[in-house]
Amino acid sequence: MEKEGPPPAYPDLSEEQIPAPPPYSDASGIMLIVKATDFAARKHRKQKRKDPQQTPYINHPVGVARILTSEGGITDPIVLAAAILHDTVEDTNTTIDEIEQEFGREIRNIIAEVTDDKSLPKEKRKALQVEQTPHKSRQAKLVKLADKLYNLRDIERSPPVWWDCRRVKEYFKWSRDVIAGCKGTNDALEAALDDIINRNL
Numbered sequence: 280m281e282k283e284g285p286p287p288a289y290p291d292l293s294e295e296q297i298p299a300p301p302p303y304s305d306a307s308g309i310m311l312i313v314k315a316t317d318f319a320a321r322k323h324r325k326q327k328r329k330d331p332q333q334t335p336y337i338n339h340p341v342g343v344a345r346i347l348t349s350e351g352g353i354t355d356p357i358v359l360a361a362a363i364l365h366d367t368v369e370d371t372n373t374t375i376d377e378i379e380q381e382f383g384r385e386i387r388n389i390i391a392e393v394t395d396d397k398s399l400p401k402e403k404r405k406a407l408q409v410e411q412t413p414h415k416s417r418q419a420k421l422v423k424l425a426d427k428l429y430n431l432r433d434i435e436r437s438p439p440v441w442w443d444c445r446r447v448k449e450y451f452k453w454s455r456d457v458i459a460g461c462k463g464t465n466d467a468l469e470a471a472l473d474d475i476i477n478r479n480l
């Protein structure tokens with residue numbers, strides 16, 4: 280039966296009638312990524328890459344996130360924010376507690392998984408990456424794959440100034456061993472890594 284009286288001031292939309300927002304209006308995911316970018320840019324602000332051009336360090340974590348979106352097809356804001364933050368604890372004064380406070384438990388766990396213990400000798404750190412990578416979460420493996428792909432491309436294009444051929448080859452070999460532990464995580468990234476490694480070994 281029709282209701283009598285004036286129409287309501289606001290349309291009475293039931294839940295089904297409210298259109299689902301399109302994915303690009305997921306404001307919280309976008310805000311998380313922008314916050315992570317700002318945080319990482321401030322933390323890495325004084326650092327440069329080891330290339331002859333002394334590229335600003337922040338180009339690396341941003342580029343790692345870009346590899347995940349454009350080549351890996353990853354759109355999960357948690358993984359993308361973790362990619363942008365992935366070197367803050369290892370390479371700046373950022374603590375893992377600070378990451379948890381600012382970005383929550385899930386991102387904290389991913390960052391902890393991809394952070395080397397810099398108090399260990401380099402040989403040991405490198406060996407631990409090979410040993411421990413297979414046991415890491417899918418999210419951490421995604422960040423690792425994109426991190427290695429970015430670094431190998433950097434080396435192929437323009438190696439760190441003091442690296443000789445042997446050092447370059449060693450990094451390629453070691454990367455191959457680390458990413459073997461990520462098998463089955465992301466076909467596109469793994470194929471791109473296979474290509475660049477085969478070209479250089």
Ligand SMILES: Nc1nc2c(ncn2[C@@H]2O[C@H](COP(=O)(O)OP(=O)(O)O)[C@@H](OP(=O)(O)OP(=O)(O)O)[C@H]2O)c(=O)[nH]1
Pocket residue numbers: 327328329330339366369395401426430431433434438439450
């Ligand atoms: N290829 C390249 N790497 C550079 C450059 N500048 C800084 N790096 C960083 O150096 C690290 C690789 O250098 P290494 O001598 O093997 O390692 P270390 O700095 O951790 O001792 C990478 O750290 P990471 O990202 O934490 O990755 P990982 O290699 O430690 O896994 C990479 O991001 C550059 O110009 N080219």
Ligand SMILES: [Mn+2]
Pocket residue numbers: 339365366426
């Ligand atoms: Mn890195």
